[in-house]
Amino acid sequence: MTDFESIERLRRIGWRGDTLPTNGRRLARVVAQHRAGYELHDGENLFGAQPAGHFLKRNLDPVERPAVGDFVEIEEGKPPHIVTVLPRRTLLSRAAAGERYERQSIAANIDYVLVLTGLDGDFNPARIERYLSLTEGSGAQPVVLLSKLDTRDDAAEMIEALRSRLPAGTPVHPINGKDPASVAVLMPYLQPGDSAVLVGSSGAGKSTLTNTLLGSERMATNAVREHDSRGRHTTTHRALLELPSGGCLIDTPGMRELKLTGDENLDLFADIEELAETCRFADCGHGSEPGCAVQAALDSGELSHERWRNYLKLRDEREEQAATLEARLRRQRGGRPPARPHSPRGSRDRD
Ligand SMILES: Nc1nc2c(ncn2[C@@H]2O[C@H](COP(=O)(O)OP(=O)(O)OP(=O)(O)O)[C@@H](O)[C@H]2O)c(=O)[nH]1
Ligand SMILES: [Mg+2]
Ligand SMILES: [Zn+2]
16 A cells, blocks of 8 residues: 555544654554553554553553554554554643542544533533633643533523633534534534544533434433433443544543643633732732732622632642642653653643
8 A cells, every 4th residue: 555545544534644654564543442452443444452562561651651542553463562652743631530640641633622511410610611721731622512402491691601701712512412403513623634522521412412423323322310410421431433524533431530730721711810910919819918900800790709719729730730740750850761741832841
């Protein structure tokens, strides 16, 4: 097969490069990861593969392991092995829950992060802001999706309140995830070569939307609990799917905890940070100091107490995580200098 044919084939599964690595190895994209190994697609065939031994080293930063959405080089064999993860153009990751600081990949080489929230009991603007903050560190574009539009009459108010809280220009699409006509608004994000990942709580409707976009019931779905709209963790692993529109969509399991990695900028709250700079005292604690611009905005209602509280929470979390991340990188540099995992934010890159 010529390089041209290989590139054309890979483009169907989201390859963006104009050239191929020159070592002659076959390239494929990670479409799923199971306990027993990886599922890969080379644009033509789906096949299983194992990670090469160096990916299994215990002290390896988990984000350096192959993740769904990655393009990888294969060493042929029975079974084939993944030997290299190609440089990522974007990476959505989160910090793992628990004591030890560890970043985990959610999806690699995605253009859009579709943040899906139900307009039922799932609706929670502070959680949407958390997802959007995490997306900032990824290099991908955020898109806010509100599902279950068909289930309530008072959705307009909720949507308006959310829109006014997010930076102007953040796309917000209310949808009925079961209705093909309604989800057609997502076509601009799912064109040939585009890759998008769906994230949101269990029960938000990620797999329902995926099925509607696919035009078939490929992913299992389950009703949410009546009293609190919680899902049942139906989807158990991430899966990259080719859509009829030509785009690639990654469905994910609902995530219980979503910690910032420390690599975020919190651009989402740039207006609050600007406001705080206009306080009379440079070291204003925004409590009862005279001339506090934040207190004035909170008193006038221009800034909502809830958004302010969420900003403080995310800011503190980011600072704490950034310090841990920095310490970890410093420790790693003490030994053999590792390749710093992809960071699309040059300004925050601490190397
Ligand atoms: N009426 C209505 N129901 C929806 C919509 N989207 C999802 N649902 C329902 O919500 C329930 C949960 O949907 P799923 O697609 O399984 O949710 P999920 O986000 O994939 O959940 P996990 O796989 O557990 O993370 C199902 O009963 C769906 O039929 C929608 O837009 N309108
Ligand atoms: Mg699901
Ligand atoms: Zn102040």
